[in-house]
Amino acid sequence: MHRKCFLISLWPLEPSWRSLVNKSHKILEYLFSYGTLQDLQVQEYIFGRLLKGKEDAALGFKKMDNAVYGRYPLVVHTNNPEDKVAGMAYEVNDTDLKKADIYETSAYKREKFPLESGDEAWIYIENSN
Numbered sequence: 001m002h003r004k005c006f007l008i009s010l011w012p013l014e015p016s017w018r019s020l021v022n023k024s025h026k027i028l029e030y031l032f033s034y035g036t037l038q039d040l041q042v043q044e045y046i047f048g049r050l051l052k053g054k055e056d057a058a059l060g061f062k063k064m065d066n067a068v069y070g071r072y073p074l075v076v077h078t079n080n081p082e083d084k085v086a087g088m089a090y091e092v093n094d095t096d097l098k099k100a101d102i103y104e105t106s107a108y109k110r111e112k113f114p115l116e117s118g119d120e121a122w123i124y125i126e127n128s129n
Contacts, residue, residue, distance in 0.1 A: 030121035031100060032058055032113075034087035035073040046103050053090035057116040058123055061085045067126075068107045074126055077113075089121050097122065 033053075036042050043051050060078055063085045067074035075085050092100070101110060108124035115121050 028093050029091075029097060030089040030115070030119055031092045031097065032056065032087055032089050032115060032121035032123045034058070034063055034075055034085050034123075037090070037100065037103075038088050042103075046099050047096055051090040051092065051096075053088040054117075055086070056089040056119070056121070057084045057086050058113060058121075059084050059116055060113075061123075072107075074108075075123065077125060084116065089115055089117070089119060092122075100124075 031037070031051075037046075040050055043049070058075060059081050060083055061075040062078055062083050064074050064076060066072070097110070104110070104124050106127055109127040109129070110122045110124055112120050113123050
C-alpha cells in the first residue's frame with residue numbers, strides 16, 4: 001500500500017508575504033516630545049529601547065518650563081499659528097503610548113495635533129480635569 005505524502009510549508013517563501021507580516025510591526029503613530037521623553041535614558045527605561053524620531057515643531061503652542069510639579073515643562077495651546085514649540089516626533093505603537101501615559105501621570109493628557117511637517121502627533125498637554 002502506497003501513501004501519498006505532501007510537504008506543507010508553514011512559512012511562505014514569497015518575499016511579498018513576509019513584507020505584509022513586517023507591516024504589522026510598522027509605526028502606527030507619532031508622539032511629539034518637548035521634554036523628558038527626549039532623554040535617551042528615559043526612553044530606555046519606559047520603552048525598553050531608543051525611539052526613532054525626527055525634529056519637528058508643534059504649531060499654535062507655547063512652552064512653559066517648570067510648570068508641572070515645579071520641575072517639568074508643559075505646552076499650552078494658544079491657537080496662534082505663529083507660536084511654536086520645537087521638539088521630536090517619535091515613531092510609536094499603541095503599547096508605547098500606553099507606557100508613555102503611565103510615565104506622564106495624570107498631570108498630563110494626550111491629544112492629537114498637526115505638526116509643522118504636516119504629520120499628526122500625540123502631544124501631552126495639561127490635564128485640567
